[in-house]
Amino acid sequence: MSNHSFPRPEEPTPRQAREAVAGRCDACGESALMRYPLLSEGGWYLVVKCQSCLHSQQREKWQRLGHVTLLTDALAC
Numbered sequence: 633m634s635n636h637s638f639p640r641p642e643e644p645t646p647r648q649a650r651e652a653v654a655g656r657c658d659a660c661g662e663s664a665l666m667r668y669p670l671l672s673e674g675g676w677y678l679v680v681k682c683q684s685c686l687h688s689q690q691r692e693k694w695q696r697l698g699h700v701t702l703l704t705d706a707l708a709c
């Protein structure tokens with residue numbers, strides 16, 4: 633055993649940034665909503681997306697804070 637491979641995030645958002653949201657998807661009715669930061673053309677948004685059909689239930693402008701700043705640093709490497 634060695635520490636040669638430090639685990640790196642492979643997804644645009646780290647898993648710990650995802651937060652389960654109570655409620656049901658407007659599109660498919662599944663209670664599979666998750667809230668997480670998403671980088672799009674206009675910058676960072678905090679979205680609530682259905683993990684079943686990927687419908688965007690909610691979307692709001694979001695500042696770059698905390699772990700997202702760290703993630704940006706990681707992606708720049």
Ligand SMILES: [Zn+2]
Pocket residue numbers: 657658659660661662682683684685686687
């Ligand atoms: Zn859905």
